[in-house]
Amino acid sequence: GGPNALAAVIPALPAGLNAPLLIVQHMPPMFTRMLAERLSAQSSIPVWEGAAGMRVEPGHGYLAPGGFHMEVRRDGRGEYIHLTEDAPENSCRPAVDVLLRSAASVYGPDLLSVILTGMGQDGMRGCVAAKAAGGGVLVQDEASCVVWGMPRAVHEAGLEDAIIPLREMGTEIAARVRPGPAALPREGTLVR
Numbered sequence: 001g002g003p004n005a006l007a008a009v010i011p012a013l014p015a016g017l018n019a020p021l022l023i024v025q026h027m028p029p030m031f032t033r034m035l036a037e038r039l040s041a042q043s044s045i046p047v048w049e050g051a052a053g054m055r056v057e058p059g060h061g062y063l064a065p066g067g068f069h070m071e072v073r074r075d076g077r078g079e080y081i082h083l084t085e086d087a088p089e090n091s092c093r094p095a096v097d098v099l100l101r102s103a104a105s106v107y108g109p110d111l112l113s114v115i116l117t118g119m120g121q122d123g124m125r126g127c128v129a130a131k132a133a134g135g136g137v138l139v140q141d142e143a144s145c146v147v148w149g150m151p152r153a154v155h156e157a158g159l160e161d162a163i164i165p166l167r168e169m170g171t172e173i174a175a176r177v178r179p180g181p182a183a184l185p186r187e188g189t190l191v192r
Helices: 003-012 031-042 096-110 124-132 150-156 166-176
Strands: 021-023 047-049 061-063 069-075 078-084 112-115 136-140 162-164
Touching: 003 021, 003 031, 003 166, 031 047, 031 061, 069 096, 078 096, 096 112, 096 124, 112 124, 112 150, 112 166, 124 136, 124 150, 136 150, 136 166, 162 166
Parallel strands: 021 061, 047 061, 112 136, 136 162
Antiparallel strands: 069 078
């Protein structure tokens, strides 16, 4: 979703959320780092611009860097960020579809996909993969969207479990994520 939508949702999430947040915002390089810093400063959940090899931890947010597709992968030590400069999808790099396909393969039924305001249909095919893996899908309602393109594409495909107003999205996400301990470090760790 747009930066303003993210600034409404992420600060509404509680510290200690028992899930990582993997975020795609259609922005060019440098702007994603500034957005991650801004979201982190406004939230009880630390948010970083994702880096290749960065370990993915519960209670932390990872924003796809501008100019790169971000995927989540798993090895014997857990999940980590993988970045590619593969061709744009839906005219976007980073693209939501790329992230959601990888997240569906890693998290399966534990994946909750959230599609916020945005132009086009990026995220719709990723939500197909999320639903096929048993995951859930939430979309922002039309009335609170600046542009109801991305949520609309998911809705028209019949993929959403619920349509939620922006002001309620953080509460809804927190209610759907199992409570439990989250990692405490305030800085990202890299695969060694």
